[in-house]
Amino acid sequence: DGGITQSPKYLFRKEGQNVTLSCEQNLNHDAMYWYRQDPGQGLRLIYYSQIVNDFQKGDIAEGYSVSREKKESFPLTVTSAQKNPTAFYLCASERAGNQPQHFGDGTRLSIL
Amino acid sequence: GQQLNQSPQSMFIQEGEDVSMNCTSSSIFNTWLWYKQDPGEGPVLLIALYKAGELTSNGRLTAQFGITRKDSFLNISASIPSDVGIYFCAGQLVFGQGTRLTINP
Numbered sequence: 001d002g003g004i005t006q007s008p009k010y011l012f013r014k015e016g017q018n019v020t021l022s023c024e025q026n027l028n029h030d031a032m033y034w035y036r037q038d039p040g041q042g043l044r045l046i047y048y049s050q051i052v053n054d055f056q057k058g059d060i061a062e063g064y065s066v067s068r069e070k071k072e073s074f075p076l077t078v079t080s081a082q083k084n085p086t087a088f089y090l091c092a093s094e095r096a097g098n099q100p101q102h103f104g105d106g107t108r109l110s111i112l
Numbered sequence: 113g114q115q116l117n118q119s120p121q122s123m124f125i126q127e128g129e130d131v132s133m134n135c136t137s138s139s140i141f142n143t144w145l146w147y148k149q150d151p152g153e154g155p156v157l158l159i160a161l162y163k164a165g166e167l168t169s170n171g172r173l174t175a176q177f178g179i180t181r182k183d184s185f186l187n188i189s190a191s192i193p194s195d196v197g198i199y200f201c202a203g204q205l206v207f208g209q210g211t212r213l214t215i216n217p
Contacts, residue, residue: 041209
């Protein structure tokens with residue numbers, strides 16, 4: 001079945017550590033997105049990529065980095081510069097502009 | 113930046129009741145999307161709206177794209193326990209804060 005796979009489901013970060021969240025899609029979608037969700041809030045856009053080897057900052061990009069070396073993959077690194085990383089992270093993909101996004105099941109990141 | 117104001121923030125209803133929630137914006141959107149999120153999972157698309165004035169149904173769900181392109185509503189008829197969750201409206205890369213629906217059996 002086609003879909004988006006995020007891993008791991010749960011992740012713990014130590015102080016000063018960088019961690020990378022994986023997002024893979026086999027939907028042949030061009031665009032991919034990373035969102036952050038805090039309790040009781042909506043989704044806020046971190047980074048997005050509309051084509052391989054290109055990506056743009058979203059509303060809350062500080063403390064995060066991404067790469068898009070392959071169409072299928074859009075990993076998100078939460079760096080030590082992100083002082084409040086505890087959240088639910090959602091990856092999404094989209095076939096073309098203004099189309100509905102397909103979401104993965106999320107990664108919950110916590111601080112040790 | 114663009115913002116979507118979604119209301120109500122939460123709803124507590126009896127099984128079998130109808131539900132109505134809406135989303136407004138000060139900006140024009142070309143697309144309105146409604147998603148449902150279950151606990152610990154990603155949002156799943158319910159209805160997509162692409163034209164001002166468009167009224168679309170998906171089973172017991174009905175959504176409309178406002179004629180001004182600045183608002184949308186979602187109705188759920190005859191609610192059932194599996195309707196519990198958080199409902200989000202979305203425009204281009206912008207999401208509302210969500211409406212949390214709780215159903216008393």
